[in-house]
Amino acid sequence: MRDRRPGGTRDRILEAARDLFGRDGFDSTTVKQVAARVGLTDAALYHHFKSKHEILEAIWELPMGGGPAQIRPEGKLTAARLREIIDSALEFTIRNVDYTRLILREILDGDETALALRRQNRSVVHFTLYEHFLTAYPPAVSELRAEATLMLFVGSTLKLLMEHGDEFGAAASHEQFRETLHARVEQLAGFADAVAV
């Protein structure tokens, strides 16, 4: 009987595989390494998944918890609300860092599913930002500000991920990093101008 309960063997295999694929790359990771990580023999692992590729397919189905999409606009956008969205996106990235890294590496290796997943996540975050900017700016301006904010977030977090690798979570939680990111986002969003006037 295959153990499909949450937290069961199947889930543990997927989590281990997601970490290893994200860290070392899909091609460089062997089924044996994944199995070893959860204390199984590779024969036992093949009982749950027929191939390494089938594990990857199943990883794409894993739910991603939470995220900034749950923040809805309330009244006119404030600097404080913008911080909240950025913090939420940051928490989301920290929580899903192995998954994110796996998606990005797989996209560069031509995986269509990974590309589609990133596109979907990207448009959800973009839309959340857009909706918020709409409370303060006309549509065309809001769209560009949302895009710019998202691009700054991507640049900032990817750079940190490259520099810190497995220590990303600690680095992204650092006060200095957050303050710098917030200040930059505020300048980009036009809040810094308002303060200076």
Next chain:
Amino acid sequence: MVAKEVGLSDPAVYYYFPTKQMLYTALLQQPDYGKLPLDDQQVSRPAIIDQVMQLFGWWTERAEFGQMLLREQLANDDASVAFMSESEEVWSANVTAPLCAFLGVKGEMTAGLLFELLAGVYWDAILSFGAATRESVSQPYYQQRVRGMVELAIPKERPARP
């Protein structure tokens, strides 16, 4: 495959680059941005924006190089990650001083903001467009969009002294 592309035998390539890693490291050359708008223009907001767009253009022209770098950087290859830090220094050398002349105390922060903003645009384009990155980013519509984002990042006036 590399040997075939340049019409050499495998041993000939190994003569120049004993390992693939050495060949890769030799490719990590910092940009020579050539002549830039601010080399002979007064510092002004439009000239700074032109300068930034020209720096970004250098990277757009080399999207395949960027794609290769991104792959290695995501694998936390030390040489490739160090290359990014050096790129930021070369970038800063070309934008920080004019930004400080224009914005005063906010200049340095704005230079850092622009680097991360455009790195984000670049990486996002590579991830979204793959082999078609250079072509997609060169489109007038896309260039206009990037310019618009750069404009958002640079305040219109020098902030009042606190």
